[in-house]
Amino acid sequence: MARPMWNGSISFGLVNIPIKLFNAVKRKTLHFNQLRKSDGCRIRLKKTCQNDGQEVANEDIVKGYEISPDRYVIVSAADLEALQPKTSRIIEIETFIHLDEIHPILYDQSYYLVPDKGAVKPYSLLFAAMQESKKVAIAKFTLRNKEYLAAIHPVGHALTLSTMFFANEIVDQTELEDLPSAETAVAKKELAIAMQLIDSLSSNFVHESYHDEYREKALAMIEKKAEGQEIVEQKAEAVPQKGKVIDLMDALEASLTALKKKPAAKERRKKARAQ
Numbered sequence: 001m002a003r004p005m006w007n008g009s010i011s012f013g014l015v016n017i018p019i020k021l022f023n024a025v026k027r028k029t030l031h032f033n034q035l036r037k038s039d040g041c042r043i044r045l046k047k048t049c050q051n052d053g054q055e056v057a058n059e060d061i062v063k064g065y066e067i068s069p070d071r072y073v074i075v076s077a078a079d080l081e082a083l084q085p086k087t088s089r090i091i092e093i094e095t096f097i098h099l100d101e102i103h104p105i106l107y108d109q110s111y112y113l114v115p116d117k118g119a120v121k122p123y124s125l126l127f128a129a130m131q132e133s134k135k136v137a138i139a140k141f142t143l144r145n146k147e148y149l150a151a152i153h154p155v156g157h158a159l160t161l162s163t164m165f166f167a168n169e170i171v172d173q174t175e176l177e178d179l180p181s182a183e184t185a186v187a188k189k190e191l192a193i194a195m196q197l198i199d200s201l202s203s204n205f206v207h208e209s210y211h212d213e214y215r216e217k218a219l220a221m222i223e224k225k226a227e228g229q230e231i232v233e234q235k236a237e238a239v240p241q242k243g244k245v246i247d248l249m250d251a252l253e254a255s256l257t258a259l260k261k262k263p264a265a266k267e268r269r270k271k272a273r274a275q
Helices: 077-083 120-133 188-200 213-226 248-260 263-274
Strands: 006-012 015-023 063-068 071-075 090-098 107-115 135-143 146-155 158-164
Touching: 006 120, 006 135, 015 120, 090 146, 107 120, 120 135, 120 146, 120 158, 188 248
Parallel strands: 006 090
Antiparallel strands: 006 015, 015 107, 063 071, 090 135, 107 158, 135 146, 146 158
16 A cells, blocks of 8 residues: 655645645666675675765765855755745645646656545545646645645546646757757648658557566566576667668658558557547
8 A cells, every 4th residue: 555755735725635645656667786796795885085085974974065166065954944935734726727838848756646634525626626627736835855846637536746847947948959940941742741651650649558678578587587597698689770861752651651561550550549
């Protein structure tokens, strides 16, 4: 059973909704430990001073913010605690907007919001009102000594909260080299064929059909090794390097022709659309 990682409340006008916050994502990253090759002894990393190489105990470590090379301002836990807003346990809704006003690049981490004891009725009311209005709530809250901007929206049977990057954290596209200008001309005939190609490749998004194939293969290999099976090395097939497209129209037409020769794939896309 999942455990809440944070308890607080949603401030909705004069309504206060006690909630529990759960992680909505369980990352499936493979973690490997470092071992000594000769005997499999676990390697531990020590915190050492870069000047004398001496190990430093945790109680002797303080936080410092570098203001210039090798010059730091020491910041204590009390200093940071004094800066925390008074509403550190409140997710304060500031406005409601349409979902399409938020670009996906702004999203960071996702959580579930679940009503705490006695909060089912106001929680359900907010959930139903957001579903009916098709609006997303923009809120601010503090988690682990950091202030977050967040979007709250109903998904399935729960309200979800997605933390968002602040505007000054997004790289401005003017910093990108070689980006085509908005005035770059596109031939109408090429655009028409590109649209056909997109339509031929279009289907409904079925999330469950996508898998982390590398992780699955790695776990299968680890399981075989744990059982003492011999692992036969299989060299990955070399992927032929594609040269630059000489004629864009030829490439588009060849892509459409190749798709028409794959009836099975086309049939799968039709079934996906029909679901």
